[in-house]
Amino acid sequence: xxxxxxxxxxxxxxxxxxxxxxxxxxxxxxxxxxxxxxxxxxxxxxxxxxxxxxxxxxxxxxxxxxxxxxxxxxxxxxxxxxxxxxxxxxxxxxxxxxxxxxxxxxxxxx
Amino acid sequence: xxxxxxxxxxxxxxxxxxxxxxxxxxxxxxxxxxxxxxxxxxxxxxxxxxxxxxxxxxxxxxxxxxxxxxxxxxxxxxxxxxxxxxxxxxxxxxxxxxxxxxxxxxxxxxxxxx
Numbered sequence: 001x002x003x004x005x006x007x008x009x010x011x012x013x014x015x016x017x018x019x020x021x022x023x024x025x026x027x028x029x030x031x032x033x034x035x036x037x038x039x040x041x042x043x044x045x046x047x048x049x050x051x052x053x054x055x056x057x058x059x060x061x062x063x064x065x066x067x068x069x070x071x072x073x074x075x076x077x078x079x080x081x082x083x084x085x086x087x088x089x090x091x092x093x094x095x096x097x098x099x100x101x102x103x104x105x106x107x108x109x110x
Numbered sequence: 111x112x113x114x115x116x117x118x119x120x121x122x123x124x125x126x127x128x129x130x131x132x133x134x135x136x137x138x139x140x141x142x143x144x145x146x147x148x149x150x151x152x153x154x155x156x157x158x159x160x161x162x163x164x165x166x167x168x169x170x171x172x173x174x175x176x177x178x179x180x181x182x183x184x185x186x187x188x189x190x191x192x193x194x195x196x197x198x199x200x201x202x203x204x205x206x207x208x209x210x211x212x213x214x215x216x217x218x219x220x221x222x223x224x
Contacts, residue, residue, distance in 0.1 A: 041220075043200055043202075044200070046213070097155040098143075098155055102152045
């Protein structure tokens with residue numbers, strides 16, 4: 001079993017929809033949680049970073065961490081075609097060796 | 111643009127060969143990380159260097175080695191290449207050694223082993 005599980009999708013939504021992306025994990029030592037966006041043939045780009053449980057909002061993006069359930073989410077409001085990409089969750093115990101989910105491919109239809 | 115540069119962008123080689131991938135971190139960043147992204151394994155941490163010293167190792171094969179030079183650029187050496195080594199290799203950098211620090215990824219080197 002992988003330490004971090006993420007549904008690979010693809011997830012197809014109409015423009016303007018609210019998107020929910022999720023990851024579950026098994027290692028309770030993870031303390032730092034990140035969401036990266038990766039466009040085709042590009043390097044991952046950090047979207048959101050959170051420490052411990054709770055919510056964090058940045059523009060149209062909200063990251064949620066529930067450490068008791070070992071579950072993290074990323075919500076995208078008013079999704080745009082430019083949001084079409086692969087979204088990777090990543091986690092860190094503090095060792096700075098990020099453990100990534102397999103990524104969810106998102107397609108926002110105009 | 112993250113500020114991290116990687117060369118070459120693409121590399122095609124044969125099994126049994128050796129290649130060197132190069133990474134220049136963002137200006138001022140002391141930490142360099144190497145990751146491998148393949149279709150079956152996803153994005154996996156290989157190794158971390160801080161200011162020239164190895165700090166952490168992941169699932170890096172013995173055929174692979176890395177180093178960070180005094181000017182802070184880093185090289186990842188892959189030897190006795192196998193078909194399964196075909197992947198995207200990313201370098202990331204961060205400023206210091208602080209816990210939870212953001213890692214900025216380069217554009218990657220696409221390696222194809224034939």
